[in-house]
Every structure is written in structure tokens, then in C-alpha cells.
Amino acid sequence: MPLPSVRKRGVFVLEAAVALAVIGLVLLAASTLLVSYRKAHDHFMARRAAQLAAEGQMERFRAGQPINDGPIQNPEAAPRVEMRVASSPGAGDWRGLRRVTVTAAVSARHGRRVVYALSAYVDPASSGPTPSRVTSGSRASKSGGGSSAAADAREGEFRP
Numbered sequence: 001m002p003l004p005s006v007r008k009r010g011v012f013v014l015e016a017a018v019a020l021a022v023i024g025l026v027l028l029a030a031s032t033l034l035v036s037y038r039k040a041h042d043h044f045m046a047r048r049a050a051q052l053a054a055e056g057q058m059e060r061f062r063a064g065q066p067i068n069d070g071p072i073q074n075p076e077a078a079p080r081v082e083m084r085v086a087s088s089p090g091a092g093d094w095r096g097l098r099r100v101t102v103t104a105a106v107s108a109r110h111g112r113r114v115v116y117a118l119s120a121y122v123d124p125a126s127s128g129p130t131p132s133r134v135t136s137g138s139r140a141s142k143s144g145g146g147s148s149a150a151a152d153a154r155e156g157e158f159r160p
Contacts, residue, residue: 046108050116054104097121
């Protein structure tokens with residue numbers, strides 16, 4: 001059996017080196033994509049945490065929590081979230097309402113700061129939907145005939 005020539009062996013080594021270089025480039029591209037994916041994911045999660053904190057605080061204002069300008073401490077927010085409130089009186093068609101802006105900032109793991117601001121008009125005079133318990137004594141008197149049975153059936157019902 002004849003041995004392969006030196007020239008054929010050199011071509012094989014060259015093919016193997018090119019294949020290893022191509023595999024190395026593919027792995028380098030994949031690792032770069034994984035690093036960028038990780039940064040994008042961290043940025044998205046930080047933005048989502050800021051968004052949820054701002055929306056939650058705005059809902060509390062709509063529900064009747066007093067509106068105070070400045071930084072807010074919210075125990076329900078993520079620990080890395082810093083929130084701030086700014087409000088101003090509404091003008092024009094929005095007169096009588098307050099324009100409330102809740103700004104939430106989060107420092108993402110990759111070092112960038114993500115800021116999310118949410119603005120809405122809120123009625124400061126309204127204390128929001130505070131449920132009051134309806135009892136039979138407050139709806140109808142006991143001597144009121146058939147109306148007391150209906151009031152007794154509604155006992156425990158929440159009314160805004």
C-alpha cells in the first residue's frame with residue numbers, strides 16, 4: 001500500500017486548520033450574541049420593574065392615596081427601584097384635576113440606569129373608591145315592610 005504524498009498530507013492539514021478557524025469564528029459570534037442577549041434581558045427586566053412600580057403607585061393615587069411631591073418609599077416595589085412624584089394643577093379642559101407624574105428609576109445589572117415615567121390626570125378632591133359597608137339599618141327601617149328583607153339580603157355588600 002503506497003503512502004500518501006507529502007503534498008496530500010499538507011492539504012489535509014490546511015483543510016483541518018481552516019475548519020477549526022471557521023468553528024472558532026462561529027463560537028466567537030455565538031458568545032457575543034449571548035453577552036448581548038444577557039444585557040438586553042437585564043435592561044428589559046429593569047425597565048419592567050420600573051414600569052410596574054410606577055403603574056402601581058399611580059393606581060394607589062387613583063385609589064385615594066394622598067399625592068405628595070418628592071421621593072416616595074414604596075415597600076411593595078423592587079428593592080432597586082427609586083421613585084419620585086411630581087404634580088401640577090391641570091389647565092384648560094383638565095382644570096380641577098392634577099397632572100401627576102411618577103418616575104421610577106432602576107439600576108440594571110450591566111450598569112445602565114433605566115428610567116420610566118408615567119403621567120396621568122388624577123382628581124385630588126376624590127378620595128377614590130372607598131367601600132362602605134351597607135347594613136340593614138342604614139338601607140331601610142325594620143318597620144318598612146318588604147324593603148327590610150331586601151336590605152337584609154344586601155347586608156355585607158360593598159358599595160362605592
